[in-house]
Amino acid sequence: MFSKACEYGIRASIFIAAKSSKGIRVGIKDVAKEIDSPEPFTAKIMQILTKSGIIHSAKGVGGGFEVSPEASKSIKLIQIVDAIDGNKIYSGCGIGLKECSEQHPCPVHNEFKKIRGLLLEMLTKTTLEQLASDVKSGDFFLKTLNMKD
Amino acid sequence: MFSKACEYGIRASIFIAAKSSKGIRVGIKDVAKEIDSPEPFTAKIMQILTKSGIIHSAKGVGGGFEVSPEASKSIKLIQIVDAIDGNKIYSGCGIGLKECSEQHPCPVHNEFKKIRGLLLEMLTKTTLEQLASDVKSGDFFLKTLNMKD
DNA sequence: TTAATTAAAGATAATTTTGTCTTTTATTGT
C-alpha cells in the first residue's frame, strides 16, 4: 500500500503532533524510538516532511520537531502521503496501465474506482489532529508493545 | 498497491483466459506483447502462476499457456494476488505496525478496515472469467494503445 | 530419432527502496 518511508512518515507525524499538543518538542531519537523505526532512515523522511512544510524543525539545544496544534487541525493525511509517496496510490491504474480512464479502462477500473475513491476520501478528510488525539486517548497505538527487536 | 510482478501477473492471466475462451493457447512472447510487459520477467511470473496451479502451461511445439473456461469461472483475483504478493495488501496494518488489531489498533485502523474490506471483497468476488469477458467485449483494455516505448 | 519449439530453471545484472554513517550547519546556553 504505502512505502515503508511513508508508513514511518505518517507514524512520526502523528507522534510529533501528539507531543506538540502538550507543548513538547521531540528529537529524532525519541521519534524513532516511539514509533519503532530505524532512526537514520526516519531522519531522512523527516527532512522531506520539513521541506514540505508539514512538520517544523528547530536545530540546536532544545530543538527538535513540532507541529502546532492549529497546523495539525488543517494538515490532512493526504499531504503526508503526497510528500513521500506521491499520488500514485489513489490515482494511477490498479493493474499498472500507463493510461487508464473512463474512455480507456482496464478490466478492474470500475471496481478499483470505488476503493481508490474511499481511500482518497479518507486521506483527504483525516487530519493529523484527529489521529494525534486518538493516540493521546491511549486507545490507539503507533507501535506494538513489548518489542524485542 | 500491487507489485509490478502482480500487475503483470493479473494482466497476463486475464489475457490468457480471454484467449483460452476462444480455444487459443498463447506463448510467453504473445503474452508480454499484448499486456506490454518485459518478456523474461513475465516468464518468471508465469512460473509462479503455473506452480500455483492457476494457469496451465504446455511445453513444446504448439505449447503455451492456457486456462480452461471452467477454471476461469472459479479462479478469483485474490488467488493471483495471493500467489504473487501474498496477503499483506488486504491484511496487515495500513501504517506498518507489526501487530494491529481491534485490541491494539493503530490510529488509522478503523478507516483502513473499510478500505481493505472493500478491496478484499472485490478480490474475492471477481473471477478471471468476468475480467476476460470484459476484455473480449472490446470495452476494457490490458495495455494503452499506440505505445512507443 | 532428429530438429524445432516452447516453457522451466538458474545465474546474473540493474534499479529502487531501505537503511547507515559521517560531516556540516544552525542554535542555545555558558
Next chain:
DNA sequence: ACAATAAAAGACAAAATTATCTTTAATTAA
C-alpha cells in the same frame, strides 16, 4: 567566543524488486 546540542546534507551500503540472459527439459512433428 566556546562548547554542547540537534537537525540537515551528503556519501555510502544493504536488501528487495525488477529485469535479462543462458541453459535445460519437455513436447511435437517430420
